[in-house]
Amino acid sequence: MTDSKYFTTTKKGEIFELKSELNSEKKEKKREAVKKVIASMTVGKDVSALFPDVVNCMQTDNLELKKLVYLYLMNYAKSQPDMAIMAVNTFVKDCEDPNPLIRALAVRTMGCIRVDKITEYLCEPLRKCLKDEDPYVRKTAAVCVAKLHDINASLVEDQGFLDQLKELLSDSNPMVVANAVAALSEINEASSSGVPLVEMNTQTINKLLTALNECTEWGQVFILDSISNYSPKDEREAQSICERITPRLAHANAAVVLSAVKVLMKLMEMMAPDADFVVNLSKKLAPPLVTLLSSEPEVQYVALRNINLIVQKRPDILKNEMKVFFVKYNDPIYVKLEKLDIMIRLANQSNIAQVLSELKEYATEVDVDFVRKAVRAIGRCAIKVEPSAERCVSTLLDLIQTKVNYVVQEAIVVIKDIFRKYPNRYESIISTLCENLDTLDEPEARGSMIWIIGEYAERIDNADELLESFLEGFQDESTQVQLQLLTAIVKLFLKRPADTQELVQQVLTLATQDSDNPDLRDRGFIYWRLLSTDPAAAREVVLADKPLISEETDLLEPSLLDELVCHIASLASVYHKPPSAFVEGRGLGSSRRALPTRSGSQDILESSPTHGERSGVIPTQESLIGDLLTMDLGGPPVASSVPAAPFASSGLDLLSGGLDGLLSDSPSVPPQQAAAAAAPSVGLLGDIFGLAPSASASYIAPKQMWLPAARGKGLEITGTFSRRNGQIQMEMTMTNRAMQPMMQFAVQLNKNSFGLVPAAPLHVVSPLAPNQSYEAVLLLNPTGPVQRMEPLTNLQVAIKNNIDVFYFAVVMPMNIFFAEDGQMDKRVFLSTWKDIPAANEVQYTINNVNLSADAVSSKMQQNNVFTIAKRNVEGQDMLYQSLKLVNGIWILSELKMQPGNPTLILAVKTRAPDVSTGVNTAFDAILHS
C-alpha cells in the first residue's frame, strides 16, 4: 500500500468522486479522500473546488487528518477567504487544547493563512500561546509573530507583540530564544524605517551567548548572525565574546562554522592586529575553513567565495594552506574557478614553483573556461611575484607551442600585461607571438596582439604589413579591436613616419568617415587633429609612458571589502556585492554595516589632513630639468593658422602640413611672418581707432641678462616682457659672441602658471653672424597647459640653435597679465569687495612715490589697472581700483595716499591671494617708472 495509488485516478469526474468520498460517513474513507486531495495538490493540480468539503473534515480528533486538512487550508485559504472564516472557530478551540502539539499546530497554521479577516481572530490565541507553559508552543508562537508582522506590521506593533517577543529573549529554553532571535531579525530586516526595533545590549548578548551552547544548529546560526550585528563597547568585551564563540568552529554544521567565522572576523577588527589574542585566533580560524573544503561541492563553493574575502582581508590566516586549493579534475567547474582565484591570491615567492607547475597542469585540461582561466592565472603570477616572471613567461611560451587555439589566444592576452609590468625585458619573444597571428579570432586576443605590435613597432620589421593585414577587415572587427588598431597605427606612424603615412590616413578615414561608432569616431578625430596641429604633442600624448599595472588587478575596493566582511556567510558574500545592491526593499532604509574600528585608530583618521584641490604641484629642481629635457625641440613649428575643422574634405592636406615638419630632419622654419603679423594687426586697428590706450605708455621693464654668453656657448640673450596692444610679448636681444655663425633657432617654454605658449615660432635672422645682434620678438598666448610655478611668475625657457640647447628661467613682471577688460562695475566692485574674506586682504607700502592721485590713476590706467572710485577721507586720497589677469582672476585694490607723503599704502584683495605679491611688485614698478 503506497501513496502512489492516489495519483492513479485520472478519470473525468475526479473532483466529483472526491467530493462524495469526503462527505462519506466512514472515517477511514474520509481520510483516504483527504490524502488524495493533498496528493493532487502537491503535484500542482487545482483542487480548490473541494474547499468546503475539506474544511468539514477539520473537526476531528485524528491528528493526521487534522494535519492534512491544515495543509490544505494553508494552500487555499487565500483564494477562498470567506470560506476560511468557517475554520476560525476550530482554530481558536484548538489553541486551548490540552495537547501542546495541537495548540502549537493550531497557532502555527493560523499564521500561515494569509487572510486579513483571520488575523484579527489570531491575536488573542497568539498572546496566550506566547505565554504558554510548554516551550514547544512558545517557540512556535515566536515564529508566528514574524508571520503576522509580514501580513500586518502595524497590528503587531499595536498589540505589543514585539515586547512579548523581546521578553522571550530571556526565556529559560534555548530553543525558544533561538526562534525569538530569528523572528526579531526578520522583523528588523523588513522594518521600513531601517531602524532596528530591538537594540542589542550587553545583557541581551549575554543571554544569547548562553542560549548558543544549548540550542539546535539552526538556532545557533540565527543567534550568531544577530550577535554579528552587535558592536561591543570595548576591546575586552569583544575578546570575551570571541572566547565564547570560538568553540562553534568545531561544529559539524558548515553554516554554524561560517557564521562563527563572520563574528570573529568582525570582532578582530577591534583589536590591535599584532596582539597575541588576534594571532592565536587567526591560527584557530584556518583549520575549520580548510575542513569546509572537504564537504559537498555546494558547501565548498560558498566556503570558497567567503575564503576569497577572508584572504583579501587577512592574508595571513591561510598563507600556509595553498595545497588545499589545488584543483581536482572532478571538482565542479564553479569550484575549480574559485579555487584558481584563491591560489593566485595566496601565491608568493615561497610557493610559486608549486603553483606554477599546478597551473601548467590545469592548462592541459579539457574544460575550455577552466583552461583559459589557468593560463590567465599564470600571467597574474608573473605580475604578482616578480622573481617568477621569467618562468611564467617560458611556461606561457610552452603553452603557445601547443597551438591549441584558445590557449594561444589567452596567453597572448596575458603576455600583453606582462609586457606592461616589465617593460624592456621580454620583448625578445615578440617574434614567437607574431607567428600565431593568423589563429587569433577573439577580439581580446586580437586587440592585445595589435597593442603589442603598435607598442613595439620599432622592433618589428614588418609591423606595417602586419597592421595593414588587420586593417583589411576593419569594418568587421569589434569595437575593441578597431580602437586598438587605430591607436596602434598612430603609434607606428609616430615611430616610423616615413613609410606609414598612407596607412595612417587610411585608418583615420575608416575611423572618422566610415564608422557609426561615436567612440571610434571621436578617437579618430582627436588623433587626426593632434597629428595635424602638433605632431610633437601627439607624440607626447600617444607615446607617453604608461602607468605600471598594479600587482593585483581584481582586488575588491577596500570599503566594499570591509562591508562584505560584515556579511560573510550571507548571499552578499557569494555575490561579492553589498546587500543593498541586490536585495529587494533594502534600498533606502537599511543602514550599511561597517566594521567596528579600534578605539585608537579613530584619531588617526580624523587628524589625517584633507588637502584642498590646489595642493601645490611644485616640482623639484631635478624634475624640472627632466621636464625640460623631454621637451621635443626637434619638433616642428606650431602651426597656429590651422582652422579648426580637420575633418573637412581638405583634411588630408592639413595633415600633411604637420607631416612636413615631422618628416623634415632640418626644421626649416617656414616664413611665418604673415602669421606673426596677423596678431598685431588687430592691435594696430585698435590703435587707429583709439580704442586702446597708446601702447608705448605701458610699463616695460628694462632688459635683463637672461643667458650670459659664457653659459650659452657664445649666445647671449637679454630680454624682457611687454604687453603691447593686448598681446604678451617676449622681447629678446640675441647676440652672437662666438666665432661661427648660428642658425636654426627654436624656442620652447615649459608649462607655467599662466599657460603661456608661443603664438608663433621664434624668428631669428639666419644665420646670425658672429658679433651680430638681433632683436627677436616672440608673441605669447596664455592658452597652453597650466602648471603652478614657484614663484608664480617664473617661466622656464629653452632656446635651441645649431650648437646646443640652453635652458634658463626668468621671472615675468605681473603687469603683462593685466587684461584690457579689467574695469569692474561699481556695484559689482562693492559687493565683490565685501564678498572676499578679510583674510585674503594683504597690505603693502610703496615708498618714494611723488605723484598726485590723478597722475597715479592715469598711469595705472595705461597698464590696465582701472580706477573705479576715488574718495577723500580725512585728507587722504583713496583710490579703488580693479584689474583682471588674463586667466580670469579679478584683483581689487585700495591705494591710500596722503598729499605730500611719498609713502603709499596698498591693500590688495583677491580670491587667489597667491598673486598679491606679484601685483604689489607690479604696482611698485609701474609707479616708479
Place this chain on the structure above:
Amino acid sequence: MIHSLFVINHSGDVFMEKHWRSIIPRTVMDYFFEAQRQVVKDNKGHEDVPCVIATPHHYLISIYRNSLYFVAVCMSEVPPLFVIEFLHTVVDILEKYFSECNESNIKEHYVVVYELLDEVLDNGYPLATEPNILQELIRPPNIIGNLINTVTGKSNVSSVLPSGQLSNVPWRKADVKYTNNEAYFDIIEEVDAIIDKTGKQNCSTVFAEIAGKIECCVRLSGTPDLTLSFINPRLMDDVSFHPCVRLKRWENERILSFVPPDGSFCLMTYHVGCQSAVAIPIYIRHNFFLPKENSQSQTGKIEITVGPRQTMGRVVENLQLSIPMPKFILNCTVTVNQGRATFDPVTKILLWDVGKIDPTKLPNMRGQIHIQSGALILQSTPSVNVQFTLTQIAISGLKVHRLDMFGENYKPFKGVKYLTKAGNFQIRM
C-alpha cells in the same frame, strides 16, 4: 528564510513542490532550467549547475544529490550555507525514512514526505530536524506499521509531543530499553590525494589529506554517559562534533564525553591536513601515448601497473581504477592479468576492477586506444581516479584508547573497527 522547495529530476520535471509561505509559481524554476541547459550545452556534468542563482526577485539555492536537484527558493538575504546544509539534512532524513531518496520512493510516499517537509520547517525556519524526534512524530513507513494502522485504524502520525523535542538532550529519546546493550564505533578514514606524474618510480604527492569520521551505532538502555579517549588525539588538525559532545572536556582533556543519540549517528568528523605526512598506500606505473596530431595512426597505447606502498602491513582491497578518457577516444581494448576492465563508450570511462593487490604478482593492464577518425587530438593526459580499502587500520595512525560508560549500571558490549578508504584519490598520468 526558505520560502519554497522544488524537487527536480534529471529530465527537468518538477515532481514535488512545497511552499512554507505564500505560493511561488513554478515559473521561477525557468531560471534554474536555463542554467541547467547552459551546462548541458557546455558539455558539462549535471553537478556543474551553479548552486546559487540570482533571479530578479528570488534566489535559487540548490544541491544535487542522488540524481535529483533540490532547489530552495528564498526571497531575502539568507546564509546560503544554512540553506545548503538544510537541504542536505532533508535528504538525509528522507534517506533514513525510505532507505534511499530517489524519485520513485518520493512519489511512492508522497503524503509522508509532505508531512515531513511540513514538520521540518515552519515559515521557513527549521522546526524539527533531528531524525529521532521526527520518527516519533511521523512513523517511517514499513510493513508492520501499515499492518498495525490497518488493524487498529490508527495513522502513522503520533498524537503526542515527542519527549526529546525540548529536553537538554534533544537527540535522545527518553526511556530506551534494550536487552542487549551494545556500542559500536567505526573509525573511517578517507584519503584525498593528488599524485603527480613527475618522478616515475615514486610518484610525488602534490597534495594529500585525510578526512576521518567516527560512525557509531549505540543501542544502550536508559541515559548512558560515555567517554571515549584516544591514544594520539593530537593527530587531528580540525574536528567537528555531533552536538552531543561536550566541547569543554575536549578542549581541556582531549576526551570525547557525550550522551549518545539512540541508534546510528556520526559522532565526529576530523581532518588531518596536508601539513602532516600522509601515507600513500599504492603507486602506479604507467605509459600513455596518443598518436601525434599529424600522424596517420589512429591508435594510442596504454599500460598501467599498480603496486602497494606504505600499506602498514595490510592488504589493499577493493582496488578500482577509473580513467575518464578524452572525448575523442572511440574505444579502448585492454587486457588485464587480474580483475575485469570495461570501457563505456558513452561516458568514455575506462573502469578496471582489480580487487586485491597480491605483492608477488602485481596487477597489470595493457592495451590500445582507438581514436575517432578525423577528431582533433588534444595532447592531454587523463587522471586516474582510484578506489581502495584497507581494513583494520586507520591510515593516520589514530587509535582509540578506552571507552567508559557512566550513569547506568549494566555492562555494555563495546567494539571498535578501523577502515581506510580512498576518498578523492587522483593520480595524474
